[in-house]
Each structure stands twice: as structure tokens, then as C-alpha cells.
Amino acid sequence: PIARSLLPYVLKGIIELIKVPDLPFKIGDGQDASVAESEPEAPSGPLIACVDDSPQVCQMLEQILVPQGLRFIKIQDPVQALPILIENKPDLIFLDLVMPVASGYEICAQLRRISVFANTPVIILTGSDGLFDRVRAKVVGSTDFITKPVVADKVLGVIRKYIQPQSHNKGNSNTQMSFGHS
Structure with a gap:
């Protein structure tokens, strides 16, 4: 019944179905099963934040990263940006310039006053490319x-430029991140 009720929305393109990998299933005592279930929930890659009032921009970045x-x-x-960023401490922040209430300029200036974000890369996203x-x-x-518009190659290039791979020695400046191209 649920699938049938969703079908008209899928056919109109309102809902898009995507394939997701199955969670690992382990038969045994309850302890082993809970360990197997918690593993996929904690990816260990660098954390990237996007502060943008446009859901489309955030979604595009998410699909790329x-x-x-x-x-x-x-x-x-944008009003919630600072508390959320302070709580999560991302490794890199994409920040829109033109937003209601607080502009990207204001948020960036405030971030730089917080010691945790003194060296965090802040990448400005904007529709205007003026000097x-x-x-x-x-x-x-x-x-x-x-x-903008956000392009995968530019985004991944910026990520490679500013985020050092965690698996390599951080002292080695010749390390390069090995992201695949999609």
C-alpha cells in the first residue's frame, strides 16, 4: 500500500528513489548485532558544512561530497549557523554571501573571531563574481x-586544496587527496 501511494509522485518526478546499500545483518547474540548496526552510522571522513539559504545549493553540494x-x-x-558550526566543528565551510538577516560577510567575520575556526577554510559561494x-x-x-552554479570539479578541487587526507602523515606536504571523479 505504501509503495502504491507513492507511485504517482515518483511518476511526476516529485519523489526520486535512490539505491542505498543494505545494512550488514549479523546472526548471533544481541551484542554483536548492535555493533554491526552502529558501524554504518559513523563515517570518519572530514566534515564539510554548507551555510546557504538555498536548499538546492545545499543538496547539490551534498550529492557531490x-x-x-x-x-x-x-x-x-543563517541565524543558526554559528551555534551549529561551533557544535560540529567542520573541517571546511561553504558560505553563501547573500542571505536574509545575516550575510556571509558577517558570519565569516564572526567565525574568524572564534579561536576554533581561526584556521578553518571558509569558501565563499556567490552568484556574483565581482572584484x-x-x-x-x-x-x-x-x-x-x-x-554559482556549483560545479563538482570546482568543489572537489577546493576540497583537495584545503583538506589534507587523514590517513597520511600531516607533515608531508606532497600528499594529495584521492577523490574519484563522478
Whole structure:
């Protein structure tokens, strides 16, 4: 009955079905089964945050990053951005410039005042590619700049540039991240 009720929405393209891997199933005492179930819930890749009031931008970034083994959080309310970022301490932050209430400039400037985020890469996302925007973004402490629409190659290039792989020695500056191309 549930599948039949969803069918019209799938056919209209409102709902998209995606394949997900099955959870590992282990037969035995309850303790072993709980360990097997908790493993897929804790990916260990770097955490990337997206602060953007546009659900489409957040979703596109998520579709680019999660298959690469990266963890992802989306923050669509700029007012909630700082508390959520402080709680999760992401390894890299994508930040939209034009948002209601708090602009990307203000959020970036506030992040740079917090010691935990002093060296966290903050990548500005914007629809306008003007020199003024780039200069102002640098002044408030942004690390880099990407223009919208979001393109997978640019996003993965920025990730490779600013996030060192965790499995290698951090002292080795020649290490490169091995993300596959999709």
C-alpha cells in the first residue's frame, strides 16, 4: 500500500528513489548485532558544512561530497549557523554571501573571531563574481571563492586544496587527496 501511494509522485518526478546499500545483518547474540548496526552510522571522513539559504545549493553540494566519503551538514538558517558550526566543528565551510538577516560577510567575520575556526577554510559561494565581492570576502577572512552554479570539479578541487587526507602523515606536504571523479 505504501509503495502504491507513492507511485504517482515518483511518476511526476516529485519523489526520486535512490539505491542505498543494505545494512550488514549479523546472526548471533544481541551484542554483536548492535555493533554491526552502529558501524554504518559513523563515517570518519572530514566534515564539510554548507551555510546557504538555498536548499538546492545545499543538496547539490551534498550529492557531490557524500559519495566521496565526506560527512556533510547543511545549515539553511543563517541565524543558526554559528551555534551549529561551533557544535560540529567542520573541517571546511561553504558560505553563501547573500542571505536574509545575516550575510556571509558577517558570519565569516564572526567565525574568524572564534579561536576554533581561526584556521578553518571558509569558501565563499556567490552568484556574483565581482572584484569588490572578492576583496570584501578576503577582508573578512574567507579562504577562497566559488561562483554559482556549483560545479563538482570546482568543489572537489577546493576540497583537495584545503583538506589534507587523514590517513597520511600531516607533515608531508606532497600528499594529495584521492577523490574519484563522478
